[in-house]
Amino acid sequence: MDMDDERAKAATKGDLIELEAKFDGKLSQLKDDLVEAIRDGQTEVLRAFYGFSQTVLDRFKEQDQTEAGLKRRMATIESRIFEIEKRLNMPPSGI
Secondary structure (H helix, E strand, C coil): CCHHHHHHCCCCHHHHHHHHHHHHHHHHHHHHHHHHHHHHHHHHHHHHHHHHHHHHHHHHHHHHHHHHHHHHHHHHHHHHHHHHHHHHCCCCCCC
16 A cells, blocks of 8 residues: 555544544653653752852851951940040040
8 A cells, every 4th residue: 555545544433542542642741741841940940049049148148247347346446445535534425
């Protein structure tokens, strides 16, 4: 039989059921592949986000440490000025 004879032949109900089963199988596989691809994409986005958030947290921690250091220095300067004012018997300036 050549190709034209195959196309001209009428499809039976069994042929259609078989075709539907193949189609359902391929569609199910396509759905599974799509779900897997979406999950892989989500995983990559989450990994990138976690990496970014860790960098931001490190920066905040560094800034907090810098701020704490500046506050300690400021407290030291204020206490030294207070001691000088006490020795000179000067009233505090209200800073």
